[in-house]
Amino acid sequence: MIPSQALLRRTLQILARLKRAYPKADCELDHANPLQLLMATILSAQCTDIRVNQVTPALFARCRTASDFATIPQSELEKIIRSTGFFRTKARSIRACAAHLITLHQGEVPRTMKALHGLPGVGRKTANVVLGNAFNLAEGVVVDTHVGRLARRMGLTRQQDPVKVETALIRLVPRRDWTLLSHLLIWHGRRRCSARKPDCASCEIRNLCPRIGVPQPIAQPFKTNIRPRRRR
DNA sequence: ATCCCGAGGG
DNA sequence: CCCTCTGGAT
DSSP, rough: OOOOHHHHHHHHHHHHHHHHHHTTOOOOOSSSSSHHHHHHHHTTTOOOOHHHHHHHHHHHHOSHHHHHHHHHHHHHHHHHHGSSHHHHHHHHHHHHHHHHHHHHHHTTTOOOOHBBBTTTTTHHHHHHHHHHHHSSSOOOOOOOOOHHHHHHHTTSOOOHHHHHHHHHHHHSGGGGGHHHHHHHHHHHHHHTTTTTTOOOOTTGGGGTTTTTTTTOOOOHHHHHHHOOOOOO
């Protein structure tokens, strides 16, 4: 589907408005190199970046190279990352991922979606984070829980599947803004448009959002046989 | 579709 | 209590 001109224009207005609201929007996972960002991003699954940043200082002090991450004992690693949740799975992913980096990529973090996606613990979202933020080589848009939620609330897509959301966003925003778009939506999602209680009253883009200012094209159902909803 | 998992908010 | 937090693997 080709997006309408109206949607394209509104998307770019939203982008401009969010840039003004969050001029410092950026990756909030603390890291000093691509390897650290890769590992921090694996840890960030279903967990706030603030909590990841609480464990990475100890982790990065203990593990500097891919070899360090590959050889740290499972139990020692689990203790360090425990509070991020899913700690057994994440510890396995980190160690196996580091082992793959050594075997397949000379201990370096590869710079393509093809090589990153499929490493243990690395799905499309994590690969997009590393490509966009560590290498400035975005091949797509990071779609996490925030980006998906906001894209739907703002009426940029109706898709649920993150890959389909990504496809929709790629068509709406120029490539140079793909990485920034994710940061802006994530910042806005955390500060204003939270999952539980969106603060529409003080929202910077309320007049551009279907919830407040943009009339939704009404999907008109056939008017026959509309039955009262059965109660629970 | 379900599991992995801890912590904080409402 | 229930939901959510920068998901990924089975």
